[in-house]
Each structure stands twice: as C-alpha cells, then as structure tokens.
Amino acid sequence: MLVIDAHLALPETELDERFLRADGPGGQHVNRTESAVELRFDVARSPTLPDAVRERLLARRDRRLNADGVLVIQARRFRDQARNREDARERLATIVRAALVEPKRRVATRPTRAARERRLAGKQQRSRIKRLRTRPERDA
Incomplete structure (x- = not known):
C-alpha cells in the first residue's frame, strides 16, 4: 500500500514495477544487477483515484504520462x-499529492484608471528618451 495522504492510498495491485539494468558508475557490478526501477501506474483506469484527481493528472503536460494514461517513472539515481x-514510489506519491490540491480559480480583473495612466505615462517617458537619442535635424 502506497500512502499518499490521510484519505488516499494506492494498493500494490495498481502499481507495476519492473527492474532493469542501470547505466552509470558501478564497474562490473552495474552490468550484472538490475538496480534501476521502472514504476508504472495506470492513471486512466485506476479505481482508487477520485475523478477530479484523475482529470488533473491526465491534464498535466508531463512526458512521463503516455498516450494510454499510464504514468511511467524511472528511478536509477542510487546503486x-x-x-x-523507494525513490520511484516517493516520486509517484509527490505527483499524486500535487494533483490532490485543487487549483484556485483566477478572478478576472481590469486595471484601474490610475494604473492605465501610469502605464501610458511610462510609455511617453520612454518615447521621449528614445527621441532624444536620434540625430538632431540640420537647419536648411
């Protein structure tokens, strides 16, 4: 059981782990042991996830999420x-925890009159500065 928070835990049956050979330092040892972990979690078909969390996870622009809605996490940081x-499981828990938080809705606002006037005054000031950088016109 992978505990996400007090109200949500993912059962082991929904997690698919595969072990593969890791690259990097380690000498002959790295060529003989399968120390890297590939953790797969099917977000689209998970009966445990609430619908809102599933939608937020699937809406993420994450390269670890494939077209079938499966989140693939590779962990090969340690030897x-x-x-x-443990690293792969913690990273999955962090991703799901982030999706539990409902994003705040943006309230559309308009700039105040004073803010518009400050912006226009700034544009006029920059325009004056740039006008002063040009060559003076010669009298004919």
Whole structure:
C-alpha cells in the first residue's frame, strides 16, 4: 500500500514495477544487477483515484504520462534496487499529492484608471528618451 495522504492510498495491485539494468558508475557490478526501477501506474483506469484527481493528472503536460494514461517513472539515481524502488514510489506519491490540491480559480480583473495612466505615462517617458537619442535635424 502506497500512502499518499490521510484519505488516499494506492494498493500494490495498481502499481507495476519492473527492474532493469542501470547505466552509470558501478564497474562490473552495474552490468550484472538490475538496480534501476521502472514504476508504472495506470492513471486512466485506476479505481482508487477520485475523478477530479484523475482529470488533473491526465491534464498535466508531463512526458512521463503516455498516450494510454499510464504514468511511467524511472528511478536509477542510487546503486541499489531498494533505494531506487523507494525513490520511484516517493516520486509517484509527490505527483499524486500535487494533483490532490485543487487549483484556485483566477478572478478576472481590469486595471484601474490610475494604473492605465501610469502605464501610458511610462510609455511617453520612454518615447521621449528614445527621441532624444536620434540625430538632431540640420537647419536648411
């Protein structure tokens, strides 16, 4: 069971782990052990996730989310499998926790009259400065 928060936990049956050989330092050891972890979680078909959380996860522009709605996390930061496995699970929990928070709705506002006047005064000031940078006209 992967605990996300007090109200949500993902059962082990929904998590698919695959172990593969990691690249990087480690000498001969890295060529013989499968220490990297690929954790897959099917966001689109998960019965555990609330609908709002599922929609927020699927709406994310995340390259780890494939076209089928499966979130794929690869962990190969550490040299031993147990630490990589824990790292992948923690990263998944962080992603799901972020989707639990409902984003605030933006309230459309208009600039005040004073703000518009300040903006226009600033534009006039910049225009004057740039006009002074030009060559003076010669009297004919």
